[in-house]
Amino acid sequence: MATFKPKFIRPETDDVIDEGGGGHQEPQNSAFVFNANHNLGLVEQRERLPIRKYRDQILYCLENHQVVILVGETGSGKSTQVPQYLYEWGWHSKGMIGITEPRRVSAVTLANRVAQERGELVGDTVGYVVRFLERTSNDTHIKYMTEGILLRELLADPLLTQYGVIIVDEAHERNMLTDMVLGLLKKILRKRSNLKLIISSATIDASFFSEFFSWPRSGAEADKPISVKLSIEGRMHAVSHFYLNEPCADYVRETVETVWKLHQKEPPGDILAFLTGQEEVLEAMDLLREYIASQETTNLKVLPMYGSMTSNDQLAVFFTPPKGVRKVVLATNIAETSITIPGIVYVIDCGYVKVKWYNPTTCSDSLVVVPVSKASAIQRAGRAGRVRPGKVYRLYTKEDYDALAPRQPPEMRRSEMSGAVLQLKALGISNVLRFDFPSPPPAKNLLSALETLYALDAIDEQGQLTRPVGFLLAELPFSAMLSKMLYISGQMGCSEEIITIIAMLQVQSVFSRPASAAAQQSGRIAHRHFEVAEGDLITLLNVHSAFVEEGMTKEFCGQYYLIYRNLKRACELREQLLNMARNKYGIAIFSCKGDVEMVCKCITAGFFTQVAYLHHSGVYRQISSGTELAIHPNSTLYTLPQAQYVVYGELLQTTKLFMNHVTVIKKEWLTELAPHYYQQTTVRD
Template sequence: MVSLQLKPNFLAPDVDEVGSKRDDYVTTNETESAFVFNANHNLPLIEQRKRLPIYKYRREILYCLEKNQVLILVGETGSGKSTQLPQYLYELGWHTKGIIGLTQPRRISAITLANRVATERGETVGGSVGFVVKFLEKTSDATAVKYMTEGILLRELLTDPLLMRYSVIVIDEAHERNLITDIIIGLLKKVVNKRPAIKLVISSATIDADTFADFFKANSSIILSVEGRTHPISTFYLNNPCADYVKEAVETVWKIHKKEGQGDILVFLTGQEEVLQAVSLTKDYISSHDDNTLQALPMYGSLTHKEQLKVFFAPEKGVRKVIYATNIAETSITIPGVVYVIDCGFIKLKWFDSDSATDQLVVVPISKATAMQRAGRAGRTRPGKVYRLYTEEDYEKLPDRFPPEIRRCELSAMILNLKALGVSNILKFNFPSPPPAKNVLAALETLHALGAIDSDGNLTKPLGYFMAEMPLPPMLSRMLYMSGSMGCSEEMITIIAMLQVETVFAQPATGQGQIKARVAKRNFEVAEGDLITMLNVFTAFVENEQSKQFCRTYYLNYRNLNCAYELREQLIKLAKKHLNLPLKSCNGNVETICKCITSAYFLNAAYLHYTGVYKRIQGGQDLHIHPLSTLYTLPQPQYILFTELVHTTKLFMSNITVIKEEWLSELSSHYFYKTNV
């Protein structure tokens, strides 16, 4: 292993003013020593680049990549690996051999990094530096450095299996071990075996380098380690666990704002609902104290691009930003000015149960690696402070890291992509971490039931290939395909777009506001269920010219509705240009829409048991209607189906549609048949 070590100066971390005056926090040092860097944002960009740790060792990095086909780059947070490495490759002339491609796990990471690199080069995005993310692209024929999400690279592998247009591929933030990350790394191993000229860089701040070194041991590979630019970080824990970490986070924000010096605050929460609740509570604090020196901003994945970029803009003079974010802000994204980090200690993860064939979204405690990653956001430009809303004893009990996503999620979409790439035997495919065989079997059974593969495991024509080409989960892809022949494709595209964003119904923090929101929701609710209710909401939104006032009146989330509108337009373009899908409307025939939903989600059907709970037809699990569902307060229908299960105190069904029993045998006769017992 080659290790490039910087020589840091050593400083004792600052004494925390808030921590010394609060009774419920104790303090410890997260970083005993740190590289001291006096950032000067008034310096020219070239001078700022030279002060990054990676700059000093650019020759060694380029030499190792020149002599080896695979470079595993362990660069700590702040080292500059995400922005500087592609520029070094460009300056050395690698772009003349092909595009320099860099993948990111999230849209916003790819967009912001491309903007940063373009700015450093004195250009606008779309010239020599561009990006491609789902439904958004800024590239040109001159683009030599391309940032993209991992899903985009997977799509490119479908059309160009050897990536002949590329000279270097950089897989950034590989430590997250997303499902697509592991698929791509497995596919890239085949590419580097077939194309000795292509170079591969696997980069991360907390990567398990030895795992990937063993995986690529047959290839010419090397591990490089570069220390990052991390300032001293003081870490504070709660003395006692808190009952509500959202409220505790908001209270901690307010105390930091009142007692601490300059610097913005970044708060990590688990999902959009918690983020919006925290923003609302903070605004209540600001209003009740008549304090205009604090600005609360949300940050989550389904937020529109324009709204996401607001967190990067400097606030007015004398105003402090507080950003409430999901794990989207853990890696790659550096929000300028952040000095204080508040970590709730939890994260949302998908977990697949092969016995019940359900992919459940569960809130679980974070891992130590995630906690370290979140803490690293505080020490990017100056000494920072981290407030963990859990005890130090609880931190010691956390796992070192989570299992890779490929070992804990539903695999049907992954298998569909691999089948489209010509991988016939999934079990023999070389994964960095092989998935459980029972999960693979469950996914193959699901795809066979959906008609995407035949009894020999090959993609069917045209349905299987259609589903593989669509950037959607298999059930949604089948639903869109069936809508063409059933004459309701326009409605299905709307429903699919609405399912891609989080809830469109606002959830006020006050009790009176919640009552008004519930009453307003009744204007759209129908007995057929949540998906038809979503369709009604979107239709009314468009008929009212996408008005913010309309959303305020009916307690709707304007951001999410606007995002759904943009996604719908992109889906229509995709359907017209590539898939030859006929765009038809059923003109309000609700039964046709419900039948089309049933034709795709029949695996998720449930019936009302005589005990008063719902039983899933496949598996027989006890299921319950989610309290936020349209059907929660209505008489219970006999047969329903759902798009997602949420596991909290019970297994709750969300996005429910009411169906008729005979539709199951009519639309999925290969799977269901009626019998007399």
């Protein structure tokens, strides 16, 4: 029975999808294009980009308005060309041209690309700054950076006087840092009329930005709007929309059946299907391969696309399939705006998306599957009309589509806020509640953040940053609790070990978890060489020590199922953090010489608000709220006897509320290290 694989019957040929209202057309304010000129020289490539014919309009709008909202699809050339147009027309003489990106990899690759187009090395005219990495010089006029870097520059220069133009790229993502940057830039623009702002968005729902960047002006410019919206048109063919007559019970199965029907009935053209996460993508892939095997089909190629894939695996979706073969891409919402896949004619939209949601009561993040917004549904449909007239199959009814929310709640409204509050306090915004957020966060989230910061001694009773703790926590590029742990480690004499742990937590998992069951078992056995009863963070410390002792070789990583790239990166970060702690923050660097209890106490000093105790019923409960918790299956402690008290680095809600990065502690440490937070009492029945 172990080798039994279920065979699925081919879907019936009756079509459950009905064309809604004779090919219901969305009003398209903007059209998008895919740039496929990679085989031409760099100059020809630049000339053929869709944005090229809008160069003069962009420059004209920037001359006449303080804020330009630029709407154009991924691949239209916004991120690489606009900074060059500004430089070529002399805008750099008024101050540096700064471009913020939501991801460090984007900042680095875009800077490399622009430098290549200009025939220079990175660090000359074009440079970049990301966390722990900088390539700029005195000649740099175009600077790519992550949003966090711009926030740190605001600490030293609140009016950003060295910049003439700021470009906020990928603003449609509306992540926490984007919203903070936009809120702060609004304040700066009102004080500095000579600063220009370009907001670059890949979605057509840009009216929100125009409303946010509008305020009354006096004098001759009173009637002139602050912001202007410019859409970059491309070749966009008509897209027919189809809906289900009845809601479906299982959208993964429905997606697979729709792919199969399209493949049999529709003319050639690649298919892009949207699902919510990696597990669903892999499940749909297995089902489709079952169909392909049962029908012995050779002209259908199935490819996955999700965020945690390696770069090489992700590249596969961009290649044209062999002649006569149809490509099917099963993707998460990464394919909605972040990338552009050529050849797509048919889109299948499951109607859902997975988002992270913060619960201030339990202080935990949940991954929840929610219906997509109308803006996302339109964006997904827009992927179909590139090559020729396309079709989108929505796996929900027309009534459900009409009832969708206009846009997804931004990250600011569903995230933990302590990092954002620290940053704003450090920038001199004492009353965070009065700050003009683009989308104000819920009061409960703000209250939870203020309580956490007060417990960590980062703010005082008046809500002002404390010295030295509060200002140090605001300046360190980690979460408040990790920063507090680093601060305490200098006093406890275990800063070397704590910096190693922090560096290991900054990279993705160093443990390789193979796909096959046999390899998983071997990996689990290999990882036991490092696992200790004290928990996950001490285990990470052991992995680093062993890696360094064995000469940091790939062979060592292969033998013990570790990921070499991530470990190497953690070692580089550790060196940078040691220098930073010693030279910039004045933290004394000591090693505790193997005193594990000292390291565990230091971890407790940072994470004392996140403690769970073993209830007499045999489950863990959160000490502050009594909420039931479980140890994550990937944790070192999952298979060990249960400890009485543990601290955890994060909570994640999936099937249960799981604790991650768990460390075993002693009860008496809580009253010793955080007497302001815990007190010992005796309860008599």
